[in-house]
Amino acid sequence: MYHLRSSVRGSSVKAHIAVALLFLALCVCATVRPGYGASSDLTTAIVDVAKKNIPAVVHIEVTERKEMPNPLLPFEKDPFFRRFFGNRKLPKKYQEEVKGLASGMIVDSQGNILTSYHVAGGATKIEVVLSSGGRYPARLVGGDPKTDLAVIRITATESLQTVTFGDSDKLEVGEWVVAIGHPRGLDQTVTQGIISAKHRRGILDPTTYQDFLQTDAPINPGNSGGPLLNLKGQVIGVNTAIATESGGSEGIGFAVPSNIALHIGKTLIAHGKVERAWLGVTMEDLTPAKAKPLGLEGTKGALVISTLKGGPADRAGIVKGDVIVAYQEKSVPDAGALQNAVAVTPVGGRVKVTVLRGGKRLDLTVTVGDMNDAAKALSASANVRLGGSFRDLTAGETEKLGLDEKVGVVIVSVEPKGPLGQAGFEQGDIILQINGQIVTNMGNLAELVTMLPSGEQISVLAADPKKGVAGTVKVTVR
Numbered sequence: 001m002y003h004l005r006s007s008v009r010g011s012s013v014k015a016h017i018a019v020a021l022l023f024l025a026l027c028v029c030a031t032v033r034p035g036y037g038a039s040s041d042l043t044t045a046i047v048d049v050a051k052k053n054i055p056a057v058v059h060i061e062v063t064e065r066k067e068m069p070n071p072l073l074p075f076e077k078d079p080f081f082r083r084f085f086g087n088r089k090l091p092k093k094y095q096e097e098v099k100g101l102a103s104g105m106i107v108d109s110q111g112n113i114l115t116s117y118h119v120a121g122g123a124t125k126i127e128v129v130l131s132s133g134g135r136y137p138a139r140l141v142g143g144d145p146k147t148d149l150a151v152i153r154i155t156a157t158e159s160l161q162t163v164t165f166g167d168s169d170k171l172e173v174g175e176w177v178v179a180i181g182h183p184r185g186l187d188q189t190v191t192q193g194i195i196s197a198k199h200r201r202g203i204l205d206p207t208t209y210q211d212f213l214q215t216d217a218p219i220n221p222g223n224s225g226g227p228l229l230n231l232k233g234q235v236i237g238v239n240t241a242i243a244t245e246s247g248g249s250e251g252i253g254f255a256v257p258s259n260i261a262l263h264i265g266k267t268l269i270a271h272g273k274v275e276r277a278w279l280g281v282t283m284e285d286l287t288p289a290k291a292k293p294l295g296l297e298g299t300k301g302a303l304v305i306s307t308l309k310g311g312p313a314d315r316a317g318i319v320k321g322d323v324i325v326a327y328q329e330k331s332v333p334d335a336g337a338l339q340n341a342v343a344v345t346p347v348g349g350r351v352k353v354t355v356l357r358g359g360k361r362l363d364l365t366v367t368v369g370d371m372n373d374a375a376k377a378l379s380a381s382a383n384v385r386l387g388g389s390f391r392d393l394t395a396g397e398t399e400k401l402g403l404d405e406k407v408g409v410v411i412v413s414v415e416p417k418g419p420l421g422q423a424g425f426e427q428g429d430i431i432l433q434i435n436g437q438i439v440t441n442m443g444n445l446a447e448l449v450t451m452l453p454s455g456e457q458i459s460v461l462a463a464d465p466k467k468g469v470a471g472t473v474k475v476t477v478r
Contacts, residue, residue: 042176045231049178050190052233053105055131055161057226058113059182060102060138060152063125103181103226104128104152105163105235107265111136111154114265115225116240117143120150128154131188142268146276146343148240149261151268163227166234168213168257171195179217179239179253181226193217193251199337200254211340212254213237219253228255237261263344277345277368280311283335286323294323295359301325302335304355308381308450316366318355325361326354342368382446385477387418392441393430401430401465408432408463409445423475425462432470433461452477 104115113128120126126138136154143150172195179191197214215228219239228237237255267274283302291299301323307314318324324332328351332338345351347370355362383389389412393403397410408430414421431439434448435458452458456477463470 045176046178046190046192049229049231049233050180053163053180053227053229054188054190056106056163057131057180057188058104058106059129059185059187060104060113060115060119060225061127061129062100062102062119062123064098064100064123101182101185101222102224103222103239105225105227105238106160107151108162108269109160111156111160112141112265112269113138113152113154114238114261115150115152116238117145117148117150119225120152121145126152128152129187130156130158130160132158134158142272142274144264144268144274146274147256147260147264149238149256149264149268151265163235164233165258165262166230166232166236168236168259171198171213171230171236171257173197176231177215177217177236178229178231179215179219179223179226180229181219181223181239183218183220183222185222189223191218193253196252199333211257211260211336212240213257215253215255216251217253218251223253234258235261260340260344275347276343276371277347277349278312278371278373279338279342279366279368280308280313281318282306283324283338285334285336294321294356296323296356300331300333301356302332302338306453312366312369313353316353316364318353318364318366319357322355322357324353324355326352328352329354379442379446381450385449385452386420386475387415387478388420388425389413390431390442390445401463407438407440409439409442419475419477423460423473425473425475426464428464428466430463430465431460432463433459435459449477454478 100119102115102119104113104119106112107114120138120140121143123140126140128136128138130136134156136156138152138154141151141153175195177193177195179193181189183189193216195213196216200212200214213228213236215237217228223239226239227235228239230236236258238258238261239253239255264274282305284305286296286299286301286303288299290303291297304313304318304320304322304324306320307318324338326332327338327341328345330341332341345368347368350365350367353364353366355364390409391412393401393408393410398407411420411425411427411429411431414425414427431445433439434445437448439445439448449458454477457474458477459472460475461470461472
C-alpha cells in the first residue's frame with residue numbers, strides 16, 4: 001500500500017494516485033485474464049495446462065505401404081544398364097514400407113483417440129504409446145480426408161485420462177495457446193504461442209472443409225494430431241499443418257478448430273464416416289466490385305453464382321445473384337464459412353437462410369440434402385451439360401499412361417451433336433483439366449461443370465491415348 005504524505009499538493013497527490021492505480025491495473029492485467037480464473041498467472045498457467053493434459057496426449061507410430069517411383073527407370077534404355085539387367089521391363093513403381101510418428105488425444109474412456117487423417121488414414125499398422133509408457137495396437141475407427149481428421153481406438157488395460165474441449169468460436173486473435181505433442185519423436189513436448197489469425201482457408205486443398213486457426217506456437221513434424229489448448233486447459237484446435245521452407249517450425253502453424261473437430265470426431269465414433277449436408281449452390285466471396293452493382297455497402301456474405309435445378313436451394317427459392325448473409329440466424333462472413341456451416345448440418349434438417357435480393361432481406365427455409373445424393377445428381381447433370389458419359393480411370397490405365405494417381409476421367413460415350421461431340425471429342429479420350437483445374441474423378445468433374453452458366457465456354461485439356469497426343473479444346477456447355 002502506498003502512503004501519501006500530506007505536504008504534497010493536491011494536484012501532485014492526484015498524479016501519484018493515478019500512477020498507483022495504473023500500476024495496480026497493470027499488475028492485475030499481467031496476472032489475471034477475464035474468463036481464465038484466479039489461477040491464470042502466466043508464470044503457472046502453462047504448467048497447469050501441461051500437467052492436466054500430458055496424460056491424455058498420446059504418441060502414435062504408423063506403418064504405411066506407399067507406391068514409390070522406380071529410381072532406375074531413367075536408366076532403363078542405357079547400354080551400360082542393359083549390360084547388367086538385360087532387356088527386362090522395369091516396373092514404374094514399387095511398394096515401400098514407410099514409418100511415421102504423430103500425436104493424438106484421448107477423447108473418452110473407451111479408448112477413442114482423435115488424430116489427423118493424413119497420419120492414420122492409410123496406415124497398415126498403428127501403435128499408440130501412452131504417457132505412462134504403455135504401448136497398445138490401435139485400429140482405425142473412421143477418417144475424414146475433407147477435414148484431415150480421424151479416430152483410432154485402443155483397448156487399454158489401464159485407466160485413461162481424457163481431454164476437454166473448448167469453444168473455438170469464442171477464441172480471439174492474440175490469445176495465449178499451448179501445443180502438446182511429440183515433434184520428431186520427442187515425447188511430451190510443450191510449446192506456447194498465441195492465436196495469430198482465424199479462418200485460414202485453402203491451406204491444403206481449396207475444395208476441403210477447412211477453416212484453420214493460425215498460431216505461432218512451435219509445431220513440428222510429429223505434432224500432427226496433437227492438441228492446441230487455451231489457458232483453461234481446453235482443446236481449441238487439432239494441430240495439422242505448418243507453412244515452412246526449412247521443414248521445421250517457422251512460426252506459422254495451423255490447427256482444425258475444436259468445434260469442427262468435436263463434431264467430426266463424434267460422427268466418426270458413431271458411424272465410422274461423415275455424412276455431409278448439401279445446399280446445391282455454387283457461391284463465391286463478395287468483393288467490393290461485386291457488391292457495388294448489387295447496392296451493397298459491405299462485403300460480408302456469400303454470392304450465389306448458380307443453383308442446381310431441383311436441388312435444396314432451388315426448391316427453397318434461392319436464385320442466382322442472391323447474397324446469403326445468415327445461416328441458421330448466424331452471420332455468414334464469406335463463402336467458405338457457409339460451406340463449413342452447411343457441412344455440419346444434420347442431413348434432412350430444415351434451416352433458416354437469410355438472403356439479400358434487390359435491397360431486401362428475405363428469410364427462406366431450406367431442407368438440406370445429402371452430399372451422397374448430390375453426387376448422383378451432379379453426375380447426371382454433368383452428363384447432360386457436356387453431352388456424354390464418363391468413368392474414373394483404373395489403376396492399371398493410370399500406370400500404363402504414366403499419369404499421376406487420381407488424375408483424369410475417361411469419356412465412355414459422346415453425343416454427336418452434343419458439346420463434346422461438336423468439339424471433336426471421341427470415346428476413349430481422357431479429360432485431364434477444366435479451366436486449368438485438375439479433374440481427379442467423376443465427382444470432381446461434376447462439381448466443376450454442373451454449376452456453370454448455360455452457354456459458358458470452358459477450356460478442356462484432354463489426351464487421346466490412341467494417338468498419343470494431348471491438347472486444349474474449347475467446349476460450350478449446355
